[in-house]
Amino acid sequence: xxxxxxxxxxxxxxxxxxxxxxxxxxxxxxxxxxxxxxxxxxxxxxxxxxxxxxxxxxxxxxxxxxxxxxxxxxxxxxxxxxxxxxxxxxxxxxxxxxxxxxxxxxxxxxxxxxxxxxxxxxx
Amino acid sequence: xxxxxxxxxxxxxxxxxxxxxxxxxxxxxxxxxxxxxxxxxxxxxxxxxxxxxxxxxxxxxxxxxxxxxxxxxxxxxxxxxxxxxxxxxxxxxxxxxxxxxxxxxxxxxxxxxxxxxxxxxxxxxxxxxxxxxxxxxxxxxxxxxxxxxxxxxxxxxxxxxxxxxxxxxxxxxxxxxxxxxxxxxxxxxxxxxxxxxxxxxxxxxxxxxxxxxxxxxxxxxxxxxxxxxxxxxxxxxxxxxxxxxxxxxxxxxxxxxxxxxxxxxxxxxxxxxxxxxxxxxxxxxxxxxxxxxxxxxxxxxxxxxxxxxxxxxxxxxxxxxxxxxxxxxxxxxxxxxxxxxxxxxxxxxxxxxxxxxxxxxxxxxxxxxxxxxxxxxxxxxxxxxxxxxxxxxxxxxxxxx
Amino acid sequence: xxxxxxxxxxxxxxxxxxxxxxxxxxxxxxxxxxxxxxxxxxxxxxxxxxxxxxxxxxxxxxxxxxxxxxxxxxxxxxxxxxxxxxxxxxxxxxxxxxxxxxxxxxxxxxxxxxxxxxxxxxxxxxxxxxxxxxxxxxxxxxxxxxxxxxxxxxxxxxxxxxxxxxxxxxxxxxxxxxxxxxxxxxxxxxxxxxxxxxxxxxxxxxxxxxxxxxxxxxxxxxxxxxxxxxxxxxxxxxxxxxxxxxxxxxxxxxxxxxxxxxxxxx
Numbered sequence: 033x034x035x036x037x038x039x040x041x042x043x044x045x046x047x048x049x050x051x052x053x054x055x056x057x058x059x060x061x062x063x064x065x066x067x068x069x070x071x072x073x074x075x076x077x078x079x080x081x082x083x084x085x086x087x088x089x090x091x092x093x094x095x096x097x098x099x100x101x102x103x104x105x106x107x108x109x110x111x112x113x114x115x116x117x118x119x120x121x122x123x124x125x126x127x128x129x130x131x132x133x134x135x136x137x138x139x140x141x142x143x144x145x146x147x148x149x150x151x152x153x154x155x
Numbered sequence: 156x157x158x159x160x161x162x163x164x165x166x167x168x169x170x171x172x173x174x175x176x177x178x179x180x181x182x183x184x185x186x187x188x189x190x191x192x193x194x195x196x197x198x199x200x201x202x203x204x205x206x207x208x209x210x211x212x213x214x215x216x217x218x219x220x221x222x223x224x225x226x227x228x229x230x231x232x233x234x235x236x237x238x239x240x241x242x243x244x245x246x247x248x249x250x251x252x253x254x255x256x257x258x259x260x261x262x263x264x265x266x267x268x269x270x271x272x273x274x275x276x277x278x279x280x281x282x283x284x285x286x287x288x289x290x291x292x293x294x295x296x297x298x299x300x301x302x303x304x305x306x307x308x309x310x311x312x313x314x315x316x317x318x319x320x321x322x323x324x325x326x327x328x329x330x331x332x333x334x335x336x337x338x339x340x341x342x343x344x345x346x347x348x349x350x351x352x353x354x355x356x357x358x359x360x361x362x363x364x365x366x367x368x369x370x371x372x373x374x375x376x377x378x379x380x381x382x383x384x385x386x387x388x389x390x391x392x393x394x395x396x397x398x399x400x401x402x403x404x405x406x407x408x409x410x411x412x413x414x415x416x417x418x419x420x421x422x423x424x425x426x427x428x429x430x431x432x433x434x435x436x437x438x439x440x441x442x443x444x445x446x447x448x449x450x451x452x453x454x455x456x457x458x459x460x461x462x463x464x465x466x467x468x469x470x471x472x473x474x475x476x477x478x479x480x481x482x483x484x485x486x487x488x489x490x491x492x493x494x495x496x497x498x499x500x501x502x503x504x505x506x507x508x509x510x511x512x513x514x515x516x517x518x519x520x521x522x523x524x525x526x527x528x529x530x531x532x533x534x535x536x537x538x539x540x541x542x543x544x545x546x547x548x549x550x551x552x553x554x555x556x
Numbered sequence: 557x558x559x560x561x562x563x564x565x566x567x568x569x570x571x572x573x574x575x576x577x578x579x580x581x582x583x584x585x586x587x588x589x590x591x592x593x594x595x596x597x598x599x600x601x602x603x604x605x606x607x608x609x610x611x612x613x614x615x616x617x618x619x620x621x622x623x624x625x626x627x628x629x630x631x632x633x634x635x636x637x638x639x640x641x642x643x644x645x646x647x648x649x650x651x652x653x654x655x656x657x658x659x660x661x662x663x664x665x666x667x668x669x670x671x672x673x674x675x676x677x678x679x680x681x682x683x684x685x686x687x688x689x690x691x692x693x694x695x696x697x698x699x700x701x702x703x704x705x706x707x708x709x710x711x712x713x714x715x716x717x718x719x720x721x722x723x724x725x726x727x728x729x730x731x732x733x734x735x736x737x738x739x740x741x742x743x744x745x746x747x748x749x750x751x752x753x754x755x756x757x758x759x760x761x762x763x764x765x766x767x768x769x770x771x772x773x774x775x776x777x778x779x780x781x782x783x784x785x786x787x788x789x790x791x792x793x794x795x796x797x798x799x800x801x802x803x804x805x806x807x808x809x810x811x812x813x814x815x816x817x818x819x820x821x822x
Contacts (some may be wrong), residue, residue, distance in 0.1 A: 050603060053667050071609070085720060086715075088595075090709070090716050090717075090718065091706060091716060091769060092595035092596065092709070093592070093595055093596030093708055093709070093710070093763075094592060094594065094595050094727070095767055096592075096593050100636065100686050102747050104746075105747070124586070133815065139741075139743075139752040139753065140745065140750040140751055140752030140755070141745070141747070141750040141752075142744065142745045142746065142750070144744070144745040145747070146747040146748070149744075150749050153746075200738070201741070201752065202738070202740045202741055202753045203663070203737065203754075204663055204740045205740045208739075209661075209662035209663045209739070210662060210663060210664075210666070210727070210735075210736050210737060211733075213728060213737060214724060214728065222788055241603040263589045272721050272722045272723055272754075273720070273722015273723070273724070273737065273753070273754030273755055273756070274720065274721050274722045274723065274754040274755060275721075277719075277721045278721065279705075280702050280721055281701055281702050283630070284702040284703045284704075284719055285702075285703075286700055286701055286702065286703045288697075288698045288699075289698065289699050289700055289725070290699045291699065291700075291701035291723060291725050292701035295701065313659045314789070340725040342725075345698075345699070345729075346728055346729055347695065347731070347811060348696075348730070348731030348808070348811065349728065362581055382590055384608075390774040400617075416747050423701075425590075446696065453664055458593070470623070472735050492728075496731065496732075496733050498686070498733065498807060498808060499673055499731055499732065499807065499822075501675065501676055501677065502674060502675055502676065503673065503674040503675075504671050504672070504673055505671070506669050506670060506671040506672065506686070507660050507666065507670070508666045508669040508686075508733065510661065510669075510671050510686075510733070511732075515662070516660070517802075
């Protein structure tokens, strides 16, 4: 009986693990690089940094570019379309879709890197 | 038992019909609520561009509905206060119905107000960031406080063991409601730069006007409930309540007149008064025909003219008072914004942003859907509650007090 | 022993001094490149002095510059708009036509606008730009239920769009009608100027430019140099000296809001 139960559990777990691995988001990290913390730390904590920094910047005028959303986008925008939100595998979209967490940032903020935006609007 | 009709035998066919009528009424109300929510969805999706509101008329039809509901919600409690605070038995019998109507209208009005926000999804922000200098922030507290106070008040009335707390709860509601309506008036009274609003008369005006609107709503609800149950309201009671409505209507009219007369007296306000009372197109029309004639003169005639003052004419008078209320708020809120701000006194101004011009406003269907959705919420709450709980006034044999 | 100590101290002092001289400008440059890590100072009060005698009627350069800088639809730089559902009422004289190449909707954001004025008693005509007056005691900040409207330490009145719930009470309270509500979803905003549907916005005095040591776009764009921008609190600044020497007024001074924008020749 116990054996049956264990094998049943195993049967259930194996596809789950397998599915989890194949469905893992593969975001287009753009240029990438590490300027704040290591990726695992950032995956867990980037929202706190952004939220803290946004209040510091808007309300006090502390413009610490290292932690600004604009600076994140600058390196993580896709090299194909200069955006972090344009496609399903874009840097922000890929994980947020996977985790089913809605982000409100890009209702107001541009998802395009500033350098690309300046180039496009140069004329 | 003189006031009540003789006991009727249980009529199955009529009961079944009433059951069906009840469900179809609730369904109709639900449909209107759904339409309102659909309008909200569209406003969320497309933005406020689909409403008639713009950068000149920033508050529109939703605010007319919301403010009417909130002001009437406070005013209807007057019935309860006369019972609980001043101890009049016939009003005490009606206190629970008044409380219910208050909760229902408050819920409807606040829903409209919240869903009209540019970012209703951020309503939690309003709760976590609180600006003590903002009248709006104070009103958030006043509204939610009122809501819970009235719930407690209803509880003390309906739960026998809590009955002894009815009086203190009634007092608390009485005081809170005054502060609440003052707060609603102050939302406008603190707008120093707008000719239409910066007036210390607004809080008392809103309080007295709330008495009239609340009483009118109550009389209509009461008439429907009595008719539903096949009862007739005792003529002495109706007599007293209609007289009270008449007094409130006259009081409100007096304060509105005082508000306009004081404005007329200040030279810098005469332009605005000329606009709102004479030259402003729809606004003077609505004010004189809608508010003064339909909302005051006609109801007063229906109440006081010899031969009038029966149930039907009082219900008609109440409906007219409510209609007049909407006309008044439309003129007050939208007319007040349509008149241009006097940024450069002594100069004639023109610009691409409506300086020196009367602002135009064409309310869209979606705004009305949202507004009626709020009314429907109040309607459903009342209908369902009256059906499942006992809100029917139980009059003792009438004794003049 | 003592000698060595003194020598060593001397050496340390010199090398420290040299290091400071060499590194400090580098640090400063680093600061400029990586933004400021210090909050803005309350000793500064940014303001403007607008010379209405230099402001030309029909000239719209400041408005166009503002629209371009902040990504407003504006309608002044020829961006085609969809046909208007409800056209703006005309003032009658048609003074507005010269102001706009394409017509604005009454729902379009206007952070700065040109107002044409005519003195009712004397008939004198003048033209001036109107925008958020960046009051010391701003009514919009008083009425905002969520503290989204706020005044930064350096006197700039801003809307924190992270907190704005779009109730529009500030628009009712502003005596200058300086604020606009975003009625439609927006796309392709300037990365430096985030703005979005359902929130209220107004002239930010080009805060993103000020923080980089630049002037507001309108002041830079004015062909007649009618807009003088600077620190009102710094007695050495051009604006402070000019405010101290020529007659200028604040609009609706009777409300005692002490705006940071002053007008000359009004």
